[in-house]
Amino acid sequence: MTWCPEAADPAASGPVRKTLEMQDIKRPQRRWFVRPSSAYDQRSAMLFLAPMMLVLSVVAVFPVLYSFWISLHDLKLTRPHRVPFVWFDNYVKLFTDPLFWESVGRTASFTVMSVLAIMVIATLMSLLLNENFRGRRVLSAILLIPWAIPYVANGLMWKWIYDSGYGALNGLLMQMGLIDKYVVMLGDTAKTMPLITNAFVWKEVPLATILLLVTLKSIRADLYSAAKVDGANVLQRFVHITLPQLVPGFALVMIYESMMAIRHFDLFFILTEGGPADASHVVAWQVYVETFRKLAFGTGSALAYIMAVATFVLAYFVIRSTSRKL
Amino acid sequence: MSNIWNGDASRRDFLKLAAAAGAAGTGALSLDAAAQAGQPINFYTWSAAVDLVKSHLTAFESSTGLKVNYNNAPWAQYRDTMVTKFVGKAPLDVMWVSDSWLPEWAEAGWIAPIDGFPSLMKYNADADTFCNESMRYKGKQYGLTYYTDYMAFFYDEEMLKKAGIKAPPTTWDELLQQSLKIKGAGLSEYPMMLSMARESWLIEFLSAMVFSNGGRFTDADGAAVMADPKRGAHQAMQWVVDAVNKHKIISPACVETGELNGLKAFGAGNHAFALLSRYRVRTLNDPKQSAIAGRVKQALMPMGPGGSHATVGWMRFHGMSTQAAADKTRAANAAKLIEWFGGKAGSQYQFQKMLFSDLGSGFGVKELFRDPEVQANYKKYSDIAMYEAQQKLARKKDVIAPWFGEWDEVNGTAWQTAVVGKSSVAAALKKSSEAWNDLRKS
């Protein structure tokens, strides 16, 4: 039967009808109308956006451009009166400086390590919080603590835990009989980065967990019941349903956290000041040293600029993955 | 719903809201705005002798009627903090200056010469020439003493006895042998305490080691010689590297041990020998603060082959900011304060004496050595003869230059890199000396 008597929908049958339908389909995607619906809307939109445009131009866009301009000068605050324009010398200096490349390497490995750790821990935690059991709410409240505390506090907390002379970590390892005398912690170049990474991960895990948790919640329960019916066991269900569904969450966490890690400064300042022997000398720290220890604002901005560009490249993916929805 | 809610009023109404918020903001902030105006004398020091300074300020305020706005920052962060303040044009009149930074700060025009103040210059007559020299840059004097001291070699007499050692070491090699003995006797895990953390103290430790090994960082006309195997720092650095890695008489944690943690550790009786600034002996022999009180003795700096008992001496002094010097009244007030601390407060060198009795900090004022009070005071915990003997052998740092701060970054790291075995001694020193020469050129 190509039609049913009670059909209310007129566009239902006949070859002619089909072609009519075809022609009626073509219309632009709603979100991308370039034409204002009304002059009044255009006016109000402009008015509503004006503050943001102003603020962001002044506090974000202009500074970035300006810092590029600075990066083309040899600006040293120890001799404020002579500021020659040096084209790209600062960049050349950096790119030919082995220390810079070491820092880049360190930043990269720090980023990869942290993001991996964060992903694993956050996944486990979000799976746990996605279960329904007594005390769940307490846990999710606890979870927020690391997220809320200042990095400075986080830093001093770990600095004290890691203390080679009296630190809790040494104490713990000793009481567990893993070491027979206190060992050097942050001072041991082999341990420095892992320890800093741990402090960073501990603070970043909560947000990642929340993001993943929300993604989990969006998985429709019937998917699982369906899988159950098909006799899939826990593991299979996790691998075939949960993981794939988590992918967008993972992407988000990965991008966000790597951006955080690349630019991270506070912990390096509080825990090691880039030391010992440059063991924790990352790009962000180098920016600080160049800028405020050596007062070489030119090189400092050049560095910062390289960083900004790097982050932008990363951010390109953020925009790609989000603007569609905005 | 009031009538501001009409479509076209939206702009007006935005401004209103914004203005309101702004107003609220300023209201809250006005409190702090007050602190901007520089009426009182802004006095900045590192966090040392804080209480003493406060008490001396109280006296100053009551005697002159001037107000002083006193702040202090931790020594470890002091240079960074001050530099940001200078650059940011924070209100500053008088501040403590370390001889290491003098050229940099003078060159950048942050601190001003005091030659124009006879009331201050007159005190030079009473002071060691070495002190006055340390406050001079390009023929101008930039301040009046806070304290002067040198890097000293201490040992725990009792621990040595226990190990059956009669006399303290006189050479670095002896020091090594004795340390090994003590380590062997299980008296101390790491008999020698040396703090190599990246902080402003580091250069003083290094200089002491290098000088006593007969080496130099730079030659007479300021060219780098540190990398030179004969005249340079090679010998000293090699000794440290071996002590840490080969003989294990110095803790590998030294790269994260600051001077004060070193002091604490030595004071706790964990070590037999220590390199520390001389005035620390007071703390070390003070039962309230030290587990080894009364056992700490000073010996001359051990010497390396071809070296001497030389050590490094330094000068910390009161400087005047350029902004203060630029304003007549501010300059006058600043001068008053500097005199009160660096010179005589009333009839005598009040601050210097109190500093000595409270902390044991050294002074450059010759007459104080002869002061019976001072002598009696020092007897209580140390040997003034040794104090003077070593001070005679103290020499000025040879790396003081406008680019010191920048070079210090590289040099400090270089030494640490060698100590943690990440680079050879030669390579480390080469890096450091290249950095020096580059900076010197530009």
Place this chain on the structure above:
Amino acid sequence: MARIKFEAVGKKYPNGFAALENLNLDIADKEFLVLLGPSGCGKSTTLNMIAGLEDVTDGNLMFDDAVMNTVPSHKRDVAMVFQSYALYPHKSVYENIAFGLRMRKYPKDEIDRRVRDAARRLEIEPLLERRPDQLSGGQRQRVALGRAMVRQPQVFLMDEPLSNLDAALRISMRAEIKQLHQAMQTTFVYVTHDQAEALTLADRIVVMRGGVVQQIGVPDEIYERPRNMFVASFLGNPPINFIEGKLVDLGSGMAVERGGLRVALPPEAALKVQGQSGRDVVLGLRAEDVVEDPSPVADATLSGRVAAVLPVGSDQFLEMEVEGSKLFLRLGKECRYREGDNASLTINANRLHLFDKQSTQSLLWA
């Protein structure tokens, strides 16, 4: 109470898509006008223009004699009912209904009077303190109606207000809306894609497609005299049957021929296509325009195999294969055809529709 006038109104987008082309329409005061068409035909754009949600960019839109092209909606006196009802989730039913009046700063007691009045008429008084999420679909729809009613606006706009309701409720609401129109004595503009709604509610129907008005007229006219194949096919249930063929001159008159099937045109129709024999045409035949006639009339008989029979209470439908095309026809209960029988039925030639195959325009009514 207003008269709404569209003068050559259009709306084009840079990507070439025309939401609306050269619309000329004069909506009389107190008229109930229905905009009918498939999605994307421009009916909603037209409605938004009246509401002031979208500017008129070409031509003029006038309320009475005032040009309204760019007057924002909060400066107009229109009320609107939405497909999703669009009630304010954070306000009680009472507040939802009162909101429009509050915005226009009516005195408290006046607001209260109107709200309760509307609530009484819509029989939602007991719900006044509830929140929208505590209401059923039908109840929400009534609240939405109430919200529009209390305003007593110049123009009353409805955007597919019934599409979210189930069939039964939809039928009954139609009646209520009709009464509402009577009671409110104001101009209604009603957008729908449901021809049945259009036919029952409208004083006049505007059939639109791809931003172009296809035909404007009273329901009967639209149904009886469709200007083109689109209009013809969009109204009528089951939909009209189209039979492609050629015009032939029988000497005695004109006829449409397809294989063995020949349908003679009634004289007045024949006149309109005089001497155009050979032209490709499409014959339009509504299901109800055939009768079972034992004595077949020449050139007005459909004969073919019955593919299916569908009794529907009142009467029954046949699906019949004629010259390779399937036709849907309605017959009285009395006829006794079975599936597979060969049937021959007589066409009521006076009710035939005839279209040009190329232009799809009607050849009978311009």
Place this chain on the structure above:
Amino acid sequence: MTSFLPGRRTLLFFGSLLFALYVLAPIAWLVSSSFQSEAEITSVPPHWVPEQPTLENFAAIFQFSEEVVTYENRKQGDTATGGFIPSTAVNLLPSMKNSFIVALAVVVLNLLVSVPAAYALAKIRFIGRTSSIYFMLSTRVIPDIALVVPFFLFVQKLGLMDNLWALIITYLAITVPFSIFILTGYFESLPDELDKAARVDGCSRLQTLVLVYLPLALPSLVAVVLFTFLTSWNEFLLALMFTQTPASQTMPIVVASFTSDFNISFSFINAAGVMAIVPPVIIAIMFERYIVSGLTAGAVKG
């Protein structure tokens, strides 16, 4: 809700235990050692629970009126005497006040800027919408460290050095894009027809925003306020550059200055740390619901 684990109860129990330990243990140690004296805190192995708990650290922080120090009542001896408690302890509370003022101001300005922008981006069809979104998103990813130098020079030129305004303005750069991002996401999720309905009911755009959308966006508003507040409360790098005297120093700066001073007992530093984390933690836990719902409603969109 998915509940498919075998031996679920035990698994959950140990999972939760591990979870809680991982998160709480460090904090617990921070708090515990903040109640220990220098003598006790340097004991080996550490006392997990203070044996002679002391409040001296907190006392030092809360001693509001500093009595005048004279030659007579001065603390003699080395900088380290006096339980390693710095005289700068009294700066902590004022600095927290500063942090609070800054955070509050930033929250207010941030909302004034973000809310209308987000509404426009989410609900109004206008020329330049797409480019505005890209603009906003790209500013969101500028690393704050890249802003330090130019900011420093501006702030210095404007004479805003050591002035809270410098912080307030620069913090907008960090917080505004994120807020707009979250809010836009949330507004998006609210039906468009509400917008039309309000307009037809006689609301201007601004009224539609204030009377209809704001009440509905409450969760994400709270989330944004929280985020902004915490970011400003915790920010370190910029504050390190732009503040110079206790008059404007914010909490993180003062606390950090303790950690780099070896004259200070770590038990005191930890006390300062406790002071620093109490306010944000309380706030965060109070509004936990909103953070999870509101913050992510937008975030998950992208």
